[in-house]
Amino acid sequence: MKRVIPVLVLSVAGLIPVWRYEPSIGGTTASTTEPVTSPSASASASSGTVVKGTLINTSKGPLQVQVTFDGDKITAVKTLQQPDHPQTEAAVPKLIAETLTAQSADIDTVTGATITSDAYEDSLQAAIDVAAKAASASPSATASTSTSASTAPSKQTVAGTLVNTSKGPVQVQVTFEGDKISAVSMLQQPNHPQTTAAVPVLIEETLKAQSSKIDTVSGATITSGAYVQSLQAAIDAKGA
Template identity: 45%
Template sequence: MKRAIPVLALSVAGLVPVWIYSPSAAHEGELSEVAAPPAQEQQQAAPQTTTTAPKTTGSAPKTTGSAPKTTQQTQQQAQNRTVPGPAVNTSEGTVQVQVTLQGTKIVDVKALRAPNSNPTRMALPLLRESALKAQSADIDTVSGATATSDGYKQSLQAALDQAK
């Protein structure tokens, strides 16, 4: 009986921090990336303009038979389009990807939402690399992150189907 009171008091004292603890937003069980456009698109969106005084040589400029391509025409040909996939619920959490296409070529795949677990964090770069290499959603499952891999492939395939 002499030990019961200290044991009870210490047990309660040990549980108080557990009851008070609340996780921060970064640890709520889901990763979330803000889908920022690739650096290439950011550069295209903000063209640099420089002003220089024209040089005069005293002769008229020579003209060729065709007009030179403007940077705007080149940019329109190289337009990237971004298509988000649906959010797929897995046993580990929600997975959602966004694919960036240039014509029919996959140039980038981003995970918009994914479970916040160590296997998922390790698997996401591998899944992205596989998708870029395969140029499709037909990629291998990452061992240890099977549920995340399956959700990633489903969301990617749906985004590719939607892009057609």
């Protein structure tokens, strides 16, 4: 029995290296699956600049937008706050779609949601101004902006005269790109079915004619006359 004991001890001792190295396999696996922050992941996370617009209080409730920029391009817009109102809920998707198309705050007011539209545009413009100011702080961005500005026509938005009619007030806002009329929106218009039907026709005719020399819409003579008068005032103001 005394000879057997050393043999058992040596056998057990021979197994010790195996037991000591076995956990290292599990340790390697854990280290390979541990999350690592890489330069590419950081760059991906910071590729877009996110800017919050001003919080605008309205009679319907507060409204605030958040805008995501990729360079100078608006890639996404969402509302952080908005009035809990059916007209607002219907208007916001249209306003966002218009923003992504226009790449600016020069967008049309959604009929029936004037308060929401105005607040949205104010908050959006504030975000755009903040992003532009931040971009101008970068020398490369400044060079890029000056280059694009020299090749692209200047954009100017002018409000026409407020014209009071027996149906209600009419006032247009005209956006010019250089000498071209690129957009027309209604700041005020009578709440009347004939006006609602006539305004899109008048705007379409304006964009085609590039002037106030357009036809009166049948059945909406009063609105047409006031529209033309306010439109001409905006054209004259732009040229001044």
